[in-house]
Structure formats: structure tokens, C-alpha cells
Amino acid sequence: xxxxxxxxxxxxxxxxxxxxxxxxxxxxxxxxxxxxxxxxxxxxxxxxxxxxxxxxxxxxxxxxxxxxxxxxxxxxxxxxxxxxxxxxxxxxxxxxxxxxxxxxxxxxxxxxxxxxxxxxxxxxxxxxxxxxxxxxxxxxxxxxxxxxxxxxxxxxxxxxxxxxxxxxxxxxxxxxxxxxxxxxxxxxxxxxxxxxxxxxxxxxxxxxxxxxxxxxxxxxxxxxxxxxxxxxxxxxxxxxxxxxxxxxxxxxxxxxxxxxxxxxxxxxxxxxxxxxxxxxx
Ligand code: ADE
Numbered sequence: 001x002x003x004x005x006x007x008x009x010x011x012x013x014x015x016x017x018x019x020x021x022x023x024x025x026x027x028x029x030x031x032x033x034x035x036x037x038x039x040x041x042x043x044x045x046x047x048x049x050x051x052x053x054x055x056x057x058x059x060x061x062x063x064x065x066x067x068x069x070x071x072x073x074x075x076x077x078x079x080x081x082x083x084x085x086x087x088x089x090x091x092x093x094x095x096x097x098x099x100x101x102x103x104x105x106x107x108x109x110x111x112x113x114x115x116x117x118x119x120x121x122x123x124x125x126x127x128x129x130x131x132x133x134x135x136x137x138x139x140x141x142x143x144x145x146x147x148x149x150x151x152x153x154x155x156x157x158x159x160x161x162x163x164x165x166x167x168x169x170x171x172x173x174x175x176x177x178x179x180x181x182x183x184x185x186x187x188x189x190x191x192x193x194x195x196x197x198x199x200x201x202x203x204x205x206x207x208x209x210x211x212x213x214x215x216x217x218x219x220x221x222x223x224x225x226x227x228x229x230x231x232x233x234x235x236x237x238x239x240x241x242x243x244x245x246x247x248x249x250x251x252x253x254x255x256x257x258x259x260x261x262x263x264x265x266x267x268x269x270x271x272x273x274x275x276x277x278x279x280x281x
Pocket of ligand 1: 104
């Protein structure tokens with residue numbers, strides 16, 4: 001996968017040289033280029049923003065430096081690829097790269113979107129600052145890219161850089177070969193729509209607290225069931241919103257009993273709070 005990030009603070013992306021993502025870059029599993037938006041300005045002051053039409057607080061990012069930056073990235077990509085002559089491959093027209101614009105006004109980033117984006121050949125991230133980027137840039141970009149404004153969550157950051165750090169890590173670790181043991185991707189929070197079960201290590205007794213006995217039993221069936229029911233309990237307690245989306249069709253009788261004890265019943269393949277079970281929190 002190739003990732004390009006455009007920002008006025010390229011140093012902000014330095015952590016992407018570390019740890020698993022840094023190693024993936026060194027190993028050639030991920031090509032990641034960070035571009036300074038100001039190199040695509042033409043005036044002496046390297047201006048990237050201006051006051052908003054219609055008035056109001058803050059500054060708006062000018063469209064032209066962004067268009068220049070993305071044209072340069074698209075040109076580099078075509079020059080690199082074997083499709084240079086036509087922009088097409090034997091399979092048909094070249095697929096538009098995805099342009100992700102981090103924004104609190106975007107669709108929510110989650111594990112499903114991370115998996116979807118991990119399938120792409122190229123991702124471009126445009127880190128806006130201030131009040132955002134002139135909307136005409138978005139319209140212009142839509143002809144060349146699949147544009148996806150994406151939000152990390154329902155809160156406001158000062159710019160897109162922190163969101164890009166999070167998204168590149170979440171996407172990058174799903175690329176083949178990046179995480180040493182792919183099993184660990186299967187058994188983690190959100191991989192099956194539930195939160196992860198609690199984990200324990202040695203010693204089995206620590207400061208008067210014992211590891212749950214079932215984990216020392218050696219009974220793998222019981223351990224698997226205990227872990228699954230701990231996932232249900234945690235998810236019901238911390239993220240009941242996830243249970244509303246959960247596909248309850250495959251639940252075993254024991255699973256249904258466990259959910260019953262948590263105040264849930266299965267109605268038409270979905271989990272619902274029982275009317276007599278009181279408020280969710
Ligand atoms: N930029 C500012 N706030 C953001 C958020 N919540 N998610 C993604 N990008 C942002």
C-alpha cells in the first residue's frame with residue numbers, strides 16, 4: 001500500500017517512523033510519504049489560509065495549494081506505475097485513489113472502515129487545519145479521487161494530523177505481514193463487534209487478587225465460553241450501542257442465557273433490552 005499525507009505540520013507525522021508502522025515501512029510493506037502543504041504555495045509568505053467569505057470566526061484553507069499538492073501526488077503515482085501510458089490497466093480504467101479528509105464532520109472511523117481502507121492500493125490523507133478547506137477543493141478532488149471525510153469521534157481536534165496518526169496505525173496493522181501473529185487481529189476488541197475479554201498473566205495470585213479459576217483449569221471449551229461471556233458483559237456495560245448492531249443469529253443457547261442474565265433478549269436476530277431490565281446504564 002502507498003500512503004501520502006499532506007499537512008502544514010509534516011513533523012507531526014514523525015511517530016509513523018516508529019514501532020510496527022515504522023518497521024512496515026522499512027520492510028517495504030507500506031510506502032508512506034509526508035508532504036508539506038506550504039511547498040505548494042507560490043507567494044512569498046507561503047500562505048495556506050484566508051478569511052471566510054460570509055464572515056465568521058477563524059480562517060479557511062485556500063484551495064489552490066491543496067490542488068497543487070494532490071496533482072503532484074497523482075503525477076508521481078502515474079509516473080511510478082506501469083499504467084503510465086493510459087492510466088488504465090488490463091482490468092479496465094484505473095481505480096481512483098481514496099482521499100481521506102479528517103474532519104469532525106465526516107463519517108465515523110471504526111474497525112470496519114479500517115478493514116475496508118486496508119484493501120486499497122493508495123490512500124491520500126489531507127490534514128486540514130483552522131475551520132477546514134474551501135469546499136470547491138472538495139468538489140475538484142471528487143473528479144480525481146474517491147473523497148471520504150472521516151471523523152475520529154465526536155469531539156474537535158485542532159487539525160487532522162492526530163486523526164491521521166490513529167487511522168494509519170489502525171489501517172497499517174491490518175496489512176499482510178505487519179502484525180507478526182495475525183491471530184492477534186482475530187481476538188481483539190471490535191474484530192467481532194464486541195469488546196475484548198479481560199486478560200491475566202503470572203503470578204496467579206497478586207496482592208490478594210486471584211486469576212479467575214477457569215483460566216487455570218486447562219479446560220479449553222470452558223475457557224472459550226468464559227471469555228465470550230466476559231465479552232458480552234463488558235460490551236453490555238461499556239458499549240451497549242454495539243449490542244444493538246450485533247448479529248445475534250449465531251448465538252448458542254448458553255450465549256442467550258448469558259445475555260438473558262445481562263437483561264437482554266433476542267428479537268428477530270437482534271439483541272434488545274428486556275422491558276423489565278431497567279435503564280441500560
Ligand atoms: N479534525 C478535527 N477534529 C477531528 C475529528 N474529530 N476527527 C478527525 N479529524 C478531525
